[in-house]
Every structure is written in C-alpha cells, then in structure tokens.
Amino acid sequence: MNQRIGIDVGGTNTDAVLVDANGVVGAIKSPTTVDVTSGVRGALTELINSIGPSAKQVDSVMIGTTHFVNAVVQRKDLNKIAALRVTLPGSASLPPLVDWPKDLARVVNGGSYFISGGNEFDGQQVVPLDEDAVVKAAQSIRDSGITSVGITASFSPLSSACEDRVAEIISHECPGIRITCSHALGRIGLLERENATLLNASLLDLATNTTDAFRKALDDVGITAPLYITLNDGTVTSSELARKFPVYCFASGPTNSMRGAAFLSGLQDAIVCDVGGTTADIGCLVNGFPREANNVVEIGGVRTLFRMPDLISIGIGGGTMVRENPLGVGPESVGFRLLEEARVFGGSQLTLTDVAVASGLMDVGDKTQISDLPETLFTAALATAHQKISLTIDQIKTDSQDVPMIAVGGGAPLIPEKIPGISEVHRVPFHGVANAVGAAIAQISGEADQVFQDFTRDDALAAALEIAIENAVKSGADRQSIKIIEMEDLPIAYLPGHAIRARVRVVGDIAAKPKEC
Amino acid sequence: MSEVKEQVLQIDDIEAMAVGTWILGTGGGGSPYLNLLNIRELYAAGRRVTLKDPMTLPDDALVAVLSSQGAPLIGQERLADSAMALKPLRIMEEYLGRKFDALMPVEIGGGNGLHAIMVAAATGLPAIDADAMGRAYPEAQMTSFAVANLQCYPLAISDIRDNEVIIHKAHSWKWMERASRKVCTEFGSQASTCKAPRSGKEVRDHGILYTCNKAISLGEAVLKARKKHTNPVDAILDECQGSRIFTGKVTDVERRTTGGFLRGRTVLEGLGTNTKEKFSLDFQNEFSVGSQNGEAIVMTPDLICVVDSISGEGIGTESIRYGQRVDVLVLPAPEIFLSPRGLELVGPRAFGFDFDYQSYFKDQK
Known part of the structure; x- marks a missing residue:
C-alpha cells in the first residue's frame, strides 16, 4: 500500500492517521472546530509535526465526514429546495416530503410542483410532459429565490429522457440553479428515490462549502495529493463527485469505523463495538465488511433505499450523564462539552468518563475531583453501562455460537471484558482512531x-x-x-x-x- | 373471535395491520406502506374507519369488493392515491344505480388489505372484517367467491387518467380475469378495480372472515416482539401456527413484468442450520413454490412468506434483493382452498407447475 492520510471529522474530535504498507505510521486526535478548515488544518499540522515533513508527500488523502448526516439529524446548514414531481395525473395524494419528520420538512421545503408527465414501465409516456407547467414552475422557483431543485419522474431509472427535458427547461429559465435528477441517484421506488434526491438537493450548499474547506486545509499545509471523500459503502470518490452527490457520503462514519476495526485487529468476522462520546454503535463485520441493513434505511427520519451498515446505536459513551437517586445512565450526553462538564475535568456533571476513571479503567483528568464518589455508585453505574452494551450485542448477533468482538472508539474502556455470547474482546492499538484508519484504507x-x-x-x-x-x-x-x-x-x-x-x-x-x- | 360487532380503528391498529398484511401478502399485493401513508394523511384530516363484524351484515346489504390490480413493481412508481382508488366504487354505484352499504378487500395480503381501509377512510363507508383470499393471489379466479361459484360480474376498472371500463358480463371467473387483466395491462399494468358486488349473505357464507383483525393481531405480535427484543420471526410462527423452512441470503433475483404480472425467481444461499444448502422461490406477484436443493417442498395454497430475519418485516417480490438475509416461513392455507375446486383454482398446477399440491404441514406430521 502507498502512503495515505485518513481523516475522520467527527462531531467532537477530528482524527488523522497516516497509514502505509506496514500499518499505522502515526495518529493524532484534535478537537473539531466550527470552522471546518482550521480543524482539519490543525489535525494535519499536528500529524505532520508528529511524523515529519515527509508526511506531506502522501499519495492521497481520504476524508470521512459526518457533516452531511449531522446536518440532516440536527436540521442545520440545509438549503431550501424546490421539489418537482413529474407524475400527474398519478401519485397526487402523497406530495413530496410527505413522510419526512415535520420539522425537517419545514426547514427544507421551498415549494412542491406537480407536473403532468413521466413514464410507464415500458417507456411509454403516462401523458405528454406539460412543458408549460414546467416553465411556470421554473418562474415561480426563480421568483422565490430557491437555488436547488430536485426532479423526480416516474420510472426515470428506466428512461431518463423526461427528467432530462425538465432539467433542461429549468436551467434555461433559472440560470445557475443546481439540479439533482432522481435517475442519477436511485433505483425503482419513486418515494424513496425522491427522498434521496431532495436530501441531496438540500445538502448542496454544505457539500460545496465542506469540500472547499477540506481542499483549502490541504493546500494550507502544503499537501498536493488528491482529495477523496469516503462513501457509505467503504469506498472513496473524488471530492468533485461528493460535491454533486453528498448523500452518498452519509453513512461513511460507521463503515469507516468497522473497516478500521477489521484492519487494526486482523479479524474479518466479528462484532464491532465503537464507543464514542455520545453513543455506542454496535455492528457486525462479515468478511471484513459491515453487514448491511436489510430493508429501508431511515436517515434523520427520512426513508431511503441506501445501503447502510446494520447498526444499533445506544446512548452509552464517554460523555453519557450519570444520575444518582435513583441511579440512571444516559441516554443524555454532555457531548463535545465533556472537557468542561465532566467531574474529572473540573465540571459538575457526573459522566461515564468519571465512572471509568473512578473504576481505574481510564486515566484522564484529575482523579481527586471524584475521590468522594461512593464505590457502590460507580460500580452500579458501570454495571448498568455493561448491561446495556451486552443486551445490544445480543440483538445484533445472528450467530448462536460465541463470536469475537473488537472494541474501538475513545470510550472503548467502558466495554466489559466478559460478555455473554462473545468469545473474546479484542482491544487494539489505535482503537481511538479506528474511524480515520478506516478512511485511510478505504x-x-x-x-x-x-x-x-x-x-x-x-x-x-x-x-x-x-x-x-x-x-x-x-x-x-x-x-x-x-x-x-x-x-x-x-x-x-x-x-x-x-x-x-x-x-x-x-x-x-x-x-x-x-x-x- | 372478538365480541365486538363494530370497532373504530385507531391509527395504531392500522399501523399494526400494515405489518400483518405485508407478511400475509406472501410477497405480493405490493407494500402496504404507501396505503398506510395515505391513511395517515386521511386520519390527520379527521377521517376514521369503522370495521364491522361480517355477521352483522343484513342479507341484502350491498358490499363493494375492492382492489388495486396489477404488477407490484408498478405500484412503487405510481403511488397509491385515495382519490384514484375510490373511482371504480363510484363508477359501479352509477352503473348499478344503487349505493354501497360497506366495502371489503378482495385480498388481505399486501397493500390491497389497506387499499380497502384507505377507501373506507376516504368515503366514510364501513369496512367489513373479511376478505376473499386470506392472503394475496395474482388472479381474479383465485378467491373464495370463485371457489363457491358466485357470479363474477360486473366489474369496474379505472386508471389514473380518465380511462374507465365496465365489464358488463363474463363467461367465467377465468374469462373475467383475462378481460380485466388485458384492460389493466393497457392501463400501464396497474389499475383500481371494484369487483363483482356481493350481498351481505354472500360475504357471510363465502368470505374468509375476520382476516382484518387477524392482520392486526399478527402485526401487533411482531411490533411487540421488536419492542421487547424477542424474536419477531418466532412471534409470527406462534401467532399463525407456521414453520420456518429456510434461513439464508439472497444471491439472485430474476424478475420480469409480463402480461400484467411480476414474474420471476429468487435464489437463496443457506445460513446457520441451512449452511451450504440452496433454496429457490418462484413467483407470480406472490411466492408460489419453494424448492430446497432443487426439490419443491412448499407450495401454494400454503402461504410462503419471506421475512427479514432480524425485524420480521415482510419482503415483497418487487423489493427482494441481492444480499438480504431472510427467513422463509410457511403458514397454513385457508381451509376453503384445500377443496378439489379450491386446489383447481389455486394449487400449483394453476400456476403452471406440473405437480399436485402437497401440504407442508402433512409432511411434518
């Protein structure tokens, strides 16, 4: 393998690793910043400082980012979109965005337009395309100031001509507008394809800003290697394509973490438990790949037909809040405020990090801050966390025999040594940056x-x-x-x-x- | 069965019913999801559905038998639409010069189970807790009404455009199937229909009764298992006295939309106790025959249900795909289809196979 830098831009930390044929050469963890460029630049600078200037000569840089999925989950940084549905006189009772969570729909909805047209399964027209209606819609879109549209016509995966014609009219009427056509994104299944198309359309501003920021960070530190963005399926695409189709980059985080766990442990078939600051994500590796979810996958509550790893997330992480009287563990988390709010860092909120330090599992912060913590409390809290993790592992497991498990993520020490159904818990070097390793080996x-x-x-x-x-x-x-x-x-x-x-x-x-x- | 003669369905009942009908659809009838979405919209607008015990029907009540006919693949691109679904009911009322007293699904399985509930929500007509298949089947003569030789006409069929057809008369159920299928195919392989109207007495005597509540109970069992993290597939088997025949991964799906149907075959490679074994499923909208290592071991009219191994969710012939991990289940056939006339209409030979029906459940005893 040639030399590659893998970067994982998470909600709390930005991790960077340099990997070559011999394995991980160097790894660092640095805080994520609101301004994307400076966070990535900071991580790269730190990595180069720890390895030496030769690190700048890498062959490629792969970045995995949670920006897009977080934008949808948190309903922020999304641009308003117009939806064109070319199916009339059919499919009228279920408008675009019909099965989206109401708050998300409100954020992105910049108007829906129903147009007569579309295809039958045999390529015939349902009715002739109503070009006048398309022109009218385009004018209305232009007047409303919307800059991104999604076009969905029936059976477009079999015949894209109708969507192409609508796109042609729209771009003629609205110069500079960005268009996502559904045939480029999805398969048969109009509503799910339209959902993916509209999600994509709503992420285009963010995709442009984010990929530009990544490139600038690379330029700033003097790396000229090509930039790749990791995709849902554990592969990479050029940053150019990621700009056009950000939805393809949605689930790269869990995929990278699981692929990284496989690389670091040398195991091909295992359960992977990734404990971060907020959640523990538990999935299953089969032949070195994440096992995929079977059916429809919801992202931020939106139904799509994307292939995603089959994961269960539970609210157990380093920042998970612990309550006393009665004892409660999570699911709330202090998130990225861990370094201020956790007791060992001088804060007042008891977290699982404090519990781990008190139990001797982690050595971070100031231990004296929690010297008053009763042993019964932290033992019981840890037992609760262990139990939640064990129960979830049992759910994801499909093999009745005992299987190995790989523990990764910054909160990996919270994972118990003995778990029913697990033959051995593998703790690996660089477990805290498995995500970035997964990106590097994409x-x-x-x-x-x-x-x-x-x-x-x-x-x-x-x-x-x-x-x-x-x-x-x-x-x-x-x-x-x-x-x-x-x-x-x-x-x-x-x-x-x-x-x-x-x-x-x-x-x-x-x-x-x-x-x- | 329930003592309740009449119940106003709550949206949770309908959510559960959608899970149940999808499993009972044996791969066909299309996903109930889009019908469910329509019903959610109608419920949000204040509409409600009343479900009636068929035993409360007067002899001379006029009952509409509704369906969406066609190839399930089309329904994924032409979304269920309550306004289109109720058109043939109105056409039939105009033709008969008489209003319907109630309506029922022709088949409980798949989207069609909820199709009727959706029309009930849109029109305010009560829905009858019965169907004519107890599952899903692709053709018009594959019903309990056809087994009982009831009259097969008239039939109203309409599409999303302004195309409306009445089939005034047909020589037999099979001719009704041929004629209506031809119309449906011309309409784009999907159309809404109002089948031959039934009297209250006919529904009571020849319908398959209480299947709506059966679907609701089945769905509730699955949802409860998911919530309690017990095995939803086991919950289906318990609820329906069925058996698990095969566990595997989909390795191939071949499908073609011909003659108004979705036909094809899917191949599974075994997992767990079925490791190294192969299983194939033939389908015509619904799964009709399942063969293990080349030998047919399960067949219509027994219900062959393919479900997600983890969630117990039904998987349709239009959506089954490479890499899915599934369980193949068999549930007992409705009694009426096990008669000689029943097997003539829905046994393996009716689907072009050159062998007679063998009950999976008799084999096991």
Whole structure:
C-alpha cells in the first residue's frame, strides 16, 4: 500500500492517521472546530509535526465526514429546495416530503410542483410532459429565490429522457440553479428515490462549502495529493463527485469505523463495538465488511433505499450523564462539552468518563475531583453501562455460537471484558482512531450500469461484471481482492429484442502499486 | 373471535395491520406502506374507519369488493392515491344505480388489505372484517367467491387518467380475469378495480372472515416482539401456527413484468442450520413454490412468506434483493382452498407447475 492520510471529522474530535504498507505510521486526535478548515488544518499540522515533513508527500488523502448526516439529524446548514414531481395525473395524494419528520420538512421545503408527465414501465409516456407547467414552475422557483431543485419522474431509472427535458427547461429559465435528477441517484421506488434526491438537493450548499474547506486545509499545509471523500459503502470518490452527490457520503462514519476495526485487529468476522462520546454503535463485520441493513434505511427520519451498515446505536459513551437517586445512565450526553462538564475535568456533571476513571479503567483528568464518589455508585453505574452494551450485542448477533468482538472508539474502556455470547474482546492499538484508519484504507469501487441488447440475462450480468471489474482495476483496485457488492437487472420491455439494464458494483483493495489511470 | 360487532380503528391498529398484511401478502399485493401513508394523511384530516363484524351484515346489504390490480413493481412508481382508488366504487354505484352499504378487500395480503381501509377512510363507508383470499393471489379466479361459484360480474376498472371500463358480463371467473387483466395491462399494468358486488349473505357464507383483525393481531405480535427484543420471526410462527423452512441470503433475483404480472425467481444461499444448502422461490406477484436443493417442498395454497430475519418485516417480490438475509416461513392455507375446486383454482398446477399440491404441514406430521 502507498502512503495515505485518513481523516475522520467527527462531531467532537477530528482524527488523522497516516497509514502505509506496514500499518499505522502515526495518529493524532484534535478537537473539531466550527470552522471546518482550521480543524482539519490543525489535525494535519499536528500529524505532520508528529511524523515529519515527509508526511506531506502522501499519495492521497481520504476524508470521512459526518457533516452531511449531522446536518440532516440536527436540521442545520440545509438549503431550501424546490421539489418537482413529474407524475400527474398519478401519485397526487402523497406530495413530496410527505413522510419526512415535520420539522425537517419545514426547514427544507421551498415549494412542491406537480407536473403532468413521466413514464410507464415500458417507456411509454403516462401523458405528454406539460412543458408549460414546467416553465411556470421554473418562474415561480426563480421568483422565490430557491437555488436547488430536485426532479423526480416516474420510472426515470428506466428512461431518463423526461427528467432530462425538465432539467433542461429549468436551467434555461433559472440560470445557475443546481439540479439533482432522481435517475442519477436511485433505483425503482419513486418515494424513496425522491427522498434521496431532495436530501441531496438540500445538502448542496454544505457539500460545496465542506469540500472547499477540506481542499483549502490541504493546500494550507502544503499537501498536493488528491482529495477523496469516503462513501457509505467503504469506498472513496473524488471530492468533485461528493460535491454533486453528498448523500452518498452519509453513512461513511460507521463503515469507516468497522473497516478500521477489521484492519487494526486482523479479524474479518466479528462484532464491532465503537464507543464514542455520545453513543455506542454496535455492528457486525462479515468478511471484513459491515453487514448491511436489510430493508429501508431511515436517515434523520427520512426513508431511503441506501445501503447502510446494520447498526444499533445506544446512548452509552464517554460523555453519557450519570444520575444518582435513583441511579440512571444516559441516554443524555454532555457531548463535545465533556472537557468542561465532566467531574474529572473540573465540571459538575457526573459522566461515564468519571465512572471509568473512578473504576481505574481510564486515566484522564484529575482523579481527586471524584475521590468522594461512593464505590457502590460507580460500580452500579458501570454495571448498568455493561448491561446495556451486552443486551445490544445480543440483538445484533445472528450467530448462536460465541463470536469475537473488537472494541474501538475513545470510550472503548467502558466495554466489559466478559460478555455473554462473545468469545473474546479484542482491544487494539489505535482503537481511538479506528474511524480515520478506516478512511485511510478505504477501497476502490468499480461500477457498470448499462443496457445490453440481445443478451441473455446471465450473459448481460456477466458482461456487466467484467466491465465493473475492469473499471475498478483501472482506478487502482487489486484484481484478486475484488468482491461484488451489488448486482441487479431490470428488463426493459420497450426496447426491441431482449433488452436488460444490468447494474453491477464491485469493490477491491488498493493494489500494492497503483496503476496509471 | 372478538365480541365486538363494530370497532373504530385507531391509527395504531392500522399501523399494526400494515405489518400483518405485508407478511400475509406472501410477497405480493405490493407494500402496504404507501396505503398506510395515505391513511395517515386521511386520519390527520379527521377521517376514521369503522370495521364491522361480517355477521352483522343484513342479507341484502350491498358490499363493494375492492382492489388495486396489477404488477407490484408498478405500484412503487405510481403511488397509491385515495382519490384514484375510490373511482371504480363510484363508477359501479352509477352503473348499478344503487349505493354501497360497506366495502371489503378482495385480498388481505399486501397493500390491497389497506387499499380497502384507505377507501373506507376516504368515503366514510364501513369496512367489513373479511376478505376473499386470506392472503394475496395474482388472479381474479383465485378467491373464495370463485371457489363457491358466485357470479363474477360486473366489474369496474379505472386508471389514473380518465380511462374507465365496465365489464358488463363474463363467461367465467377465468374469462373475467383475462378481460380485466388485458384492460389493466393497457392501463400501464396497474389499475383500481371494484369487483363483482356481493350481498351481505354472500360475504357471510363465502368470505374468509375476520382476516382484518387477524392482520392486526399478527402485526401487533411482531411490533411487540421488536419492542421487547424477542424474536419477531418466532412471534409470527406462534401467532399463525407456521414453520420456518429456510434461513439464508439472497444471491439472485430474476424478475420480469409480463402480461400484467411480476414474474420471476429468487435464489437463496443457506445460513446457520441451512449452511451450504440452496433454496429457490418462484413467483407470480406472490411466492408460489419453494424448492430446497432443487426439490419443491412448499407450495401454494400454503402461504410462503419471506421475512427479514432480524425485524420480521415482510419482503415483497418487487423489493427482494441481492444480499438480504431472510427467513422463509410457511403458514397454513385457508381451509376453503384445500377443496378439489379450491386446489383447481389455486394449487400449483394453476400456476403452471406440473405437480399436485402437497401440504407442508402433512409432511411434518
């Protein structure tokens, strides 16, 4: 492996690591700042100081960020959007944003426009596209000052012509407006595809600002290597693509943490428990990859069809508040104010960090601040935390045999040694920066998505697979390590002959010597 | 069954019913989610649904039998719409010159179970606690009413445009299926229908009774298990006296939308106790036959339900996909389909398979 810097920009800390073929070369943790650039610049400067100026000569920088998912969860930094739904006379009783949490919908809703048009499954028009209505909608959007629109037409994954035409009219009427078309983002499933499209549209300002800030931070410290942003599936994309499709970067945090845990422990199949400041995220590694959630995945309460790791989050972390009389542990957390509010740091709030220090599991802050803490209290609080973690592990587990577990995250000492159903708890070096390690070792993907004519289904899928593998290898993936992560086909009835749209996505490790692209 | 003759459904009942109907849909009938969303909107606007015990129906009551007909894949792109769903009911009233007293779903399984509840919420008509399948099936003649040889016409069918058709008469249930399917296919493989109206006596004598409450109880059992962190799949088996046949991961799905249906096959690779084994499922909207290592071991009219191994949520033939971890369950068939006439209409041969029905449950004894 060549030299790569991995950065995880979390809500509390920004972690940075430098990884090469021999493993982790250096790692640092520094506080996240409101101003994105200075936080990343600070982390990079610290990393370079700890390793030496040669660290600037890395081959690539991969950043995993929780900015986008946090923006949705916290309903901030989102831009208002206009939704164009091209399905009339159908699908009228359920308007865009219908199943979004009300407060989130209020923040992003910049108007919905229903347009007659769209396709049937066989490519025919439902009714002709009402271009006049599109022009009227465009004028109204322009007048309202909205700068980002999402366009969703029925069956657009099979035929994008209708969405393309609407986009053409809108950009003609509203110069400079940013457009997200649903066919670029999703598969069959109009409402979920529209949700992803509108989430994406609402994140475009933030995506531009964030990726610009990342690039500037790299430039400021003198790193010229290409910048990649990590995606939900543990692979990376260029920062250019991340600017256009921020929704693809949503769940990269848990994926990075689990992939990092696999790398640090050398285990391919295990439970991973990542204890941070606010939550413990528990998931399952299968063949070195996070096990995916089966069905629909909700992000900030919005239903989508994204592939996401199957995780359970519980309110157990270093900042989790502990109450006395009666004893209560979480789920509230002091969050990023841990360094001010926890007792060992001179604050007045009893947290699980204090409990861990009192129990001798952690050595941070000033121990004398909690010398008055009764042993019965911290023992009981720790037992409660242990029990909550054990119960959740049992839920995520699908194997009746005992399985190993990897403990990562800054709060990993809170994880008990003995857990029912767990054969061994693996504690690994650099456990506190597993996220950043996961970003640094992110994989390369290759995709094929095209229509094959006069192919049998098996032949079409085989051809698509070959193209996807070649694309991955061209981008620098190691051929031997390539695995299929998605494979699907959609027969296209309206084209003559036997036509199939085949879509295959593969991922592979970075090849030892990167190929020239 | 419940002593209650009439109940006003609360939104929690309907949320539970959506979980239950999706499992009873045996892969078909489309996801109830979009119908549920419509009902949530209608409830938020103050509408309510009254569910009536079929035994309270007068002999001469006029009952509408409603469905959304077509290929489930289409329903994912053409969202359920209460205004479109009630059109054929109004067309039928105009045609008959008489108002309906109540309505019922043709099938409890999948979105169609809630389709009728949605129309009840939109029109104010009471819904009857019964259906004609006890599950979901793809074709018009696959109902308890057809098994009983009741009259199959007239039928009203309409689409999202202003296309409305009455089938005044049909020679048989199968001809009604052929004619209405042709119309449905032309309409874009999805249409709203109001099937041959039934009298109160016909519903009481030949309907499959109390299936709405069955779906609600099933959904409640699953939701309760999820809340208590017990196994929701076991809760389904307990509630419906079913068996788990296979646990595995989806490795292949082949589907095609032809003749107004979603047809295809999915292949699973075993996990846990089924490691190294293969299971395949054939479907025509619904799962019709399941084969382990190449041999058919479970078949219609037994209910073949594919559910998420963790949450117990139903998985449809239009949404099952590569990599999902699922349990395949079998639940006992409604008694009426086990008669010779029932098996003729819904046994494996009715789906083009060259073998006779073998009950999974008899095998196990």
